[in-house]
Every structure is written in C-alpha cells, then in structure tokens.
Amino acid sequence: MKKLLLFFIIFSLSFGTALAENLKIGVIDLQKVVRSSKAGQEAMTQLQAKFEKLKKQLEAKQKEIAAFKAEFEKKAPLLSEEARAEKQREYQKMIREFRAQQEDAQYEMKEAEKKALQPIFKDLEKVIKEMAQKEGYDLIIEKNMPGVYWVSPGVEITQHVIELYDQYRSSKAEK
Numbered sequence: 255m256k257k258l259l260l261f262f263i264i265f266s267l268s269f270g271t272a273l274a275e276n277l278k279i280g281v282i283d284l285q286k287v288v289r290s291s292k293a294g295q296e297a298m299t300q301l302q303a304k305f306e307k308l309k310k311q312l313e314a315k316q317k318e319i320a321a322f323k324a325e326f327e328k329k330a331p332l333l334s335e336e337a338r339a340e341k342q343r344e345y346q347k348m349i350r351e352f353r354a355q356q357e358d359a360q361y362e363m364k365e366a367e368k369k370a371l372q373p374i375f376k377d378l379e380k381v382i383k384e385m386a387q388k389e390g391y392d393l394i395i396e397k398n399m400p401g402v403y404w405v406s407p408g409v410e411i412t413q414h415v416i417e418l419y420d421q422y423r424s425s426k427a428e429k
Contacts, residue, residue: 280391301363322345
C-alpha cells in the first residue's frame, strides 16, 4: 500500500511539473491597484476627507473634556461634596459619550470604506477575468495572500491591471 501511495505521489509530481511548464500565471497586488488607479485615488481622497472631518469632531470633544476637567480640578476644593460628586458624574458621562462617539466614528469609517471600495473590487474582478481570458492566464493570484513569499517580476501584472482598469473606468464613464 505504501509503495502504491509513493508511486502515485511521484507520478503526480512529475505530471504536475510537465503541466506547470505550460501554465501562465499572473500575480496582482490589489492594494497597489487601489492606491494607484484613478478610481482608487478618488475613493482614498474621499475617505481621507471623511476621516479628517471625524477626527476634528473627536478632537473638539476631547478638548471640551480636557477643559471641563481642568475647570473641575481648579474649582474642586471650593465645591461642596455633593457638587463635587455631581461634577465627577458629569465628567464620567462626557468620557462615556466620547468613547461612544469614537466607536461610531470607527464604524462610520469602515462602512464608508466598504461603500467606496466595493464597486472598485467588483469592477476589478470583471477586468481581471476578461484580461485572463483574452491573454490566456491559467491562474491569477493576489500578491499579499498568505503563502506568497516571493514573486518573479515576470509574473507581476499589477501595472498592466491598473492600466486596463483605468481604461475600463473611463469607457464606463463615457457611456
């Protein structure tokens, strides 16, 4: 049984090597495609603007909390025990609201990113499939996938995909 299994493995490897000689493989860095394509750059610009807006809102709230705390610490010795406890509760409420606002901002950014990038990836999938069929690729993989440690420059097709995708987007915009 072991000899049969060993024979099968050796046979498969030699057969696989013969097949591999005829395989046309392409490797794409999708992150680079998004960063470098016109549509990806537009999406990133919009996301950056949204991020800056949310960041300013959070910074304003943070300054408000810091000012409240400084004022409280300055006046705390003059306040009654009851007033001090009330100010402390108010401060804690502000902190909880700030943390909730932070979580909301993170969620909002994730949703905005998904909304901005989803159509790009959908169109990219069409472009890549069409290119693979036209140019005879047997396998196209993503460069940043686990298990991909090195890629020969001869199979790197990222720039070609960027160019095809930009052409696709411009022809789609003209329609």
